[in-house]
Amino acid sequence: MDLMIQLTIFVLAAFVGFEVISKVPTTLHTPLMSQTNAIHGIVMLGGLIVIGYSDDFLEDLIGVIAIAFGTINIVGGFMVTDRMLGMFTRKAKPKADGEVDSS
Amino acid sequence: MTPLAVLEPGGAAVNALYIVAFSLFIFGVRRGTHPTTAKQGNLIAAVGMAVAIVATLLLDGIGNWGLIVAGLAIGAAVGVVASIRVQMTEMPQMVALYNGVGGGAVALIAWSEFRHGIALGQELPLDTMIPVLFSAVVGSISFWGSNVAFAKLQDLIPTRPLALPGQQVVNALLLLGTIAACVVLAASSDDPSQALFIGVLISAALLGNLVVLPIGGADMPVVISLLNAFTGLAAAAAGFALDNVALIVAGTLVGSSGTILTMEMATAMNRSVAHVLFAGFGGAPAAAAGGGEERPHTSIGAQDAAIKLAYADSVVIVPGYGLAVAQAQHAIKEVADELEKRGVTVSYAIHPVAGRMPGHMNVLLAEADVPYEQLREMEEINPEMPRTDVAVVVGANDVTNPAAKNDPDSPIAGMPIIEVSEAQEVIVIKRSLSPGFAGIDNDLFYEPNTSMVFADAKQAATEIAAEVQNL
Numbered sequence: 001m002d003l004m005i006q007l008t009i010f011v012l013a014a015f016v017g018f019e020v021i022s023k024v025p026t027t028l029h030t031p032l033m034s035q036t037n038a039i040h041g042i043v044m045l046g047g048l049i050v051i052g053y054s055d056d057f058l059e060d061l062i063g064v065i066a067i068a069f070g071t072i073n074i075v076g077g078f079m080v081t082d083r084m085l086g087m088f089t090r091k092a093k094p095k096a097d098g099e100v101d102s103s
Numbered sequence: 104m105t106p107l108a109v110l111e112p113g114g115a116a117v118n119a120l121y122i123v124a125f126s127l128f129i130f131g132v133r134r135g136t137h138p139t140t141a142k143q144g145n146l147i148a149a150v151g152m153a154v155a156i157v158a159t160l161l162l163d164g165i166g167n168w169g170l171i172v173a174g175l176a177i178g179a180a181v182g183v184v185a186s187i188r189v190q191m192t193e194m195p196q197m198v199a200l201y202n203g204v205g206g207g208a209v210a211l212i213a214w215s216e217f218r219h220g221i222a223l224g225q226e227l228p229l230d231t232m233i234p235v236l237f238s239a240v241v242g243s244i245s246f247w248g249s250n251v252a253f254a255k256l257q258d259l260i261p262t263r264p265l266a267l268p269g270q271q272v273v274n275a276l277l278l279l280g281t282i283a284a285c286v287v288l289a290a291s292s293d294d295p296s297q298a299l300f301i302g303v304l305i306s307a308a309l310l311g312n313l314v315v316l317p318i319g320g321a322d323m324p325v326v327i328s329l330l331n332a333f334t335g336l337a338a339a340a341a342g343f344a345l346d347n348v349a350l351i352v353a354g355t356l357v358g359s360s361g362t363i364l365t366m367e368m369a370t371a372m373n374r375s376v377a378h379v380l381f382a383g384f385g386g387a388p389a390a391a392a393g394g395g396e397e398r399p400h401t402s403i404g405a406q407d408a409a410i411k412l413a414y415a416d417s418v419v420i421v422p423g424y425g426l427a428v429a430q431a432q433h434a435i436k437e438v439a440d441e442l443e444k445r446g447v448t449v450s451y452a453i454h455p456v457a458g459r460m461p462g463h464m465n466v467l468l469a470e471a472d473v474p475y476e477q478l479r480e481m482e483e484i485n486p487e488m489p490r491t492d493v494a495v496v497v498g499a500n501d502v503t504n505p506a507a508k509n510d511p512d513s514p515i516a517g518m519p520i521i522e523v524s525e526a527q528e529v530i531v532i533k534r535s536l537s538p539g540f541a542g543i544d545n546d547l548f549y550e551p552n553t554s555m556v557f558a559d560a561k562q563a564a565t566e567i568a569a570e571v572q573n574l
Contacts, residue, residue, distance in 0.1 A: 079186035
């Protein structure tokens with residue numbers, strides 16, 4: 001891809017991020033930070049690509065660690081966000097599922 | 104296993120799938136900005152990620168399948184187990200850790216790309232070399248910086264600022280050295296030195312450690328958020344180097360969102376990002392470390408606290424990190440329930456940085472089934488404070504310190520606070536008079552209308568709930 005096209009995509013994406021995100025209630029900042037954190041785990045794709053042209057042990061090792069790190073970032077990031085947001089969903093069933101310790 | 108090799112790299116098919124993937128990211132993040140759709144938004148973004156991963160695995164030239172499967176399996180196993188086991192109170196350090204491994208992945212990919220260029224014996228063009236170097240430096244800083252942030256929040260290393268003499272100079276020299284080495288590497292692109300590249304990775308690692316170590320625990324959320332944005336930008340740079348549009352768009356999205364979030368957090372704490380990074384908490388510890396003479400304060404038990412609360416008309420609960428640590432959110436909810444049965448109006452005042460991150464306290468209280476409508480933000484509740492009968496501070500400290508308003512010399516001067524001292528009476532549930540994260544004494548504890556209940560937040564709340572019930 002031409003460098004100019006890459007830069008154009010970069011600038012437009014930056015503005016999209018700005019617009020999409022600037023209207024978030026404080027309550028959702030931690031979950032949103034966690035979700036965007038999971039999204040940058042996409043760099044794992046880079047690991048999948050570079051390990052394909054690895055030609056020595058060191059590069060194999062670097063590649064595997066990069067893929068494992070990226071996958072932790074993705075899987076852990078989305079799961080933790082889901083757990084946090086699960087706290088906000090209205091519990092349909094009446095409570096008292098033994099979670100509240102009564103005195 | 105044989106390579107699938109269905110899609111041509113850079114071809115229309117893979118790029119179409121990438122466009123689907125990043126559209127889902129944008130849509131998912133958009134939904135993530137509203138409480139009722141956030142959970143769905145997160146799932147949508149996760150689906151986008153799955154699309155991007157599958158598209159990449161289908162590329163021609165993807166090989167080394169045994170290692171790919173191993174990496175994916177190890178990463179998924181660690182990610183799943185860690186996410187299930189982590190406590191809600193530990194979320195900030197978990198995010199730091201995930202951010203760190205992401206940064207580590209970026210730096211390693213940059214290194215691999217660099218080695219690949221050398222092995223081919225071809226000249227690395229500048230439009231590859233510059234993004235590779237950027238990814239390596241920023242990824243490495245992010246990895247080490249995030250790990251230090253994790254260690255501080257997990258109390259593995261002291262949360263107070265740790266600084267060497269002349270640290271600013273050392274940091275500046277390291278940064279200049281790193282940049283100089285990058286320039287040399289870029290200038291010798293026909294045969295760049297691999298040793299120098301490793302040197303760049305190491306000096307960036309040192310920089311990551313040295314920049315975050317002097318920052319106090321209270322400022323960690325800002326640091327983690329900033330490093331999150333950095334990792335996003337580093338991932339985007341890796342996208343430039345690898346000519347991958349999905350990385351460019353997703354990385355940039357995170358870079359811009361993280362920047363906004365960082366600035367909002369810093370504003371809530373009345374600190375500029377530059378101040379957080381370069382100042383530490385100045386001479387503050389000297390004032391706090393004293394603890395020699397005890398100032399007069401009023402101490403009461405659970406029963407007295409219960410009486411004060413039960414006969415009030417309006418009560419505002421101010422939760423802080425101490426509540427989170429003691430896991431007292433359920434017990435506090437019980438106190439609130441008992442009070443409401445007696446006709447007392449109860450609300451919760453949430454400071455923007457209560458807990459250790461914006462929104463952290465809301466998550467904890469939601470876990471205890473506190474109704475969303477009872478959670479009030481600082482700007483909303485402060486004007487009502489003078490009309491409040493009792494303000495109950497549970498494990499919060501710096502965010503209630505009137506010195507932020509009254510003492511221009513205080514290290515936290517100007518920080519927005521919840522003005523509990525305006526309430527008719529204040530009850531502070533806290534283990535001791537010791538200073539909070541900022542390391543400074545809290546004048547609130549010594550005011551005439553303040554009563555201290557010295558106890559663990561959960562235990563005290565349980566006792567108070569029982570006492571109110573018996574009245």
